[in-house]
Amino acid sequence: MPSGTTPPEPAASPVVSLTVEAGAAVLTLDRPARRNALDLDAAAELADALSDVEARTGSGEVRALVLTGAGGAFCAGRDISGVDPAAEDAGAVLEEVLNPLVQRLTDLPVPTLAAVEGPALGVGLGLALACDLVLAGEDAKLGSPFARLGAVLDSGGHLLLTERIGRARALELIYTARLLSGTEAAAWGLITRAVAPGTALPEAQQLAGALAAGPTAAFTASKRLLARIRDEALPLPEVLSLEAQAQREASSGADYREGFAAFQAKRVPVFTGS
Template sequence: MAAFPAPTFAAAQGACLGVGLGLLIATDVVFVADTAKIGSPFAALGALLDSGGHALFTERLGPHKTLDLIYTGRLMTGEEAVALGLFSRVFPAAKVQDAATEAARTAAVGPTAAFLASKMIVTRLRDEPLNLWDPMAAEAVAQTQLSGTEDYRQGFAAFRQKRSPVFHGR
């Protein structure tokens, strides 16, 4: 999921554990229900968090909170997971799926080449030790490439004309 070459979205309503949790953490944008239960209860099984969960939890929560959740097996609510930075936004359970679907639809008609370039830069920041100048150079290259696209021209024309852009992924 983390390497998928397009923006990814997910919604979670119930228990988010095990491989399901690993998939959620690897997704770009995750909306969770306020009543969701999220965590790593593997200590009770003598097992451990898998599916890349150690790296992804640590990236978002830091080592102390990650190990607290692993050692205790405590489950968080959706509200707590969002407050800690594990996921994007929290919604009432009855609205979370619609919210994620709408966000995905909005992205699908947006400047998809720009979104993919941003995803690649963020992924590189996560995966490689970089200084401030490396991402800035990657941003400059991507911006130059995007400036030749129809979506880029459409976005700037719409801005100047004070209207909503219509993107086509080109």
């Protein structure tokens, strides 16, 4: 390098990683020094990783997804260190940066699981609850401390909490900023299951592997149907009709025929997601 030339800045290490094995993907937030809180750069990396996941679900390479965090934390929310609240449009940050992450995770057509250790707070809670299933360590901490900041619950929390635990309990968490342990969250119905501390990721990976080997086309149909029931508040007759339509479409697929053939032959089915 010529004398006097400033060496280039070293490239920042990625803080989001994606691995895929046998159809089951693991998407990991890796900012342990900040308990995996998202700043704008980390949020942009997560958006890019979700684009990769979306492409791989479209190709059939990814048939289930686990979202987790490194270093004993899931995600402590948004990284607000250094943020000047008087100079920032907080609504724009949600609309342009964080809300799309929650929406895209919710819209993934494959089964999604959150493996939670440590804190899942604020947008971290939103990301966890945007997943279909949540496995959390018994000593994890889930909730929204926004009342301590004078802020409004965001990241879809008003819907995602109410869907799982009802209005009264959602308001209790909002008003008090109370954090639930993984054990309490499971008892409330906020999460799918509490597991021994430190085992959320391997437990989620094991379940994701089983789901990835399952009839994922049928899983997608059910996931989309449940979303439509929620979004349109559909009455039972329309749900019955939509289920019949979904079953008609499934019955033309290879997985449906394989499932019947395996049952009749008393063997384990081999599904391909088609």
